[in-house]
Amino acid sequence: MTTTVPYTGSEKESLHAALDRHRDVVLWKLEGLDDERIRRPMTGSGTNLLGLVKHLATVEYGWFCSPFGYEVEKLWFDPATEDMAVAPEESTEDILAFYARARAAADRAIAATDLETTGTAWDGRIVSMRWVLIHMLEDVVRHVGHMDIVRELLDGATGAHPDTSGEVRGQG
Numbered sequence: 087m088t089t090t091v092p093y094t095g096s097e098k099e100s101l102h103a104a105l106d107r108h109r110d111v112v113l114w115k116l117e118g119l120d121d122e123r124i125r126r127p128m129t130g131s132g133t134n135l136l137g138l139v140k141h142l143a144t145v146e147y148g149w150f151c152s153p154f155g156y157e158v159e160k161l162w163f164d165p166a167t168e169d170m171a172v173a174p175e176e177s178t179e180d181i182l183a184f185y186a187r188a189r190a191a192a193d194r195a196i197a198a199t200d201l202e203t204t205g206t207a208w209d210g211r212i213v214s215m216r217w218v219l220i221h222m223l224e225d226v227v228r229h230v231g232h233m234d235i236v237r238e239l240l241d242g243a244t245g246a247h248p249d250t251s252g253e254v255r256g257q258g
Contacts, residue, residue: 134172
């Protein structure tokens with residue numbers, strides 16, 4: 087089932103639900119694909135679905151956890167240059183587990199931090215949790231759009247969110 091944004095929820099609840107709605111689509115875009123297609127570069131820059139998941143995991147830690155002093159997983163790669171690149175030795179299962187851990191850590195940070203609380207971002211800017219939620223919603227939605235295009239190029243499957251049956255629309 088697709089997460090819905092509450093019609094009368096609080097600001098934090100609504101922003102978090104909107105983020106979750108698109109985080110769920112990140113995983114849905116991988117459904118039904120084998121490992122080769124999940125890793126296949128589909129643009130001139132090498133964009134592939136698994137690389138986008140790796141990037142999104144990295145930024146979950148980098149925006150929700152680091153600025154506010156929450157624990158961040160030690161990365162095995164340089165996030166400045168390798169967060170969208172998937173090395174042959176990085177398994178799909180490992181990247182998906184990394185995304186799940188990052189998402190869970192971010193959810194704990196969101197739950198524990200008031201919207202007005204500020205922290206220091208990686209580039210020295212002072213940011214509030216409200217700003218981070220909005221920024222991450224923008225970033226996830228942007229990359230889900232990339233995933234839409236990559237998935238359609240791979241097998242013709244389209245759709246912004248799963249239908250009520252949970253199946254990918256298109257040729258699948």
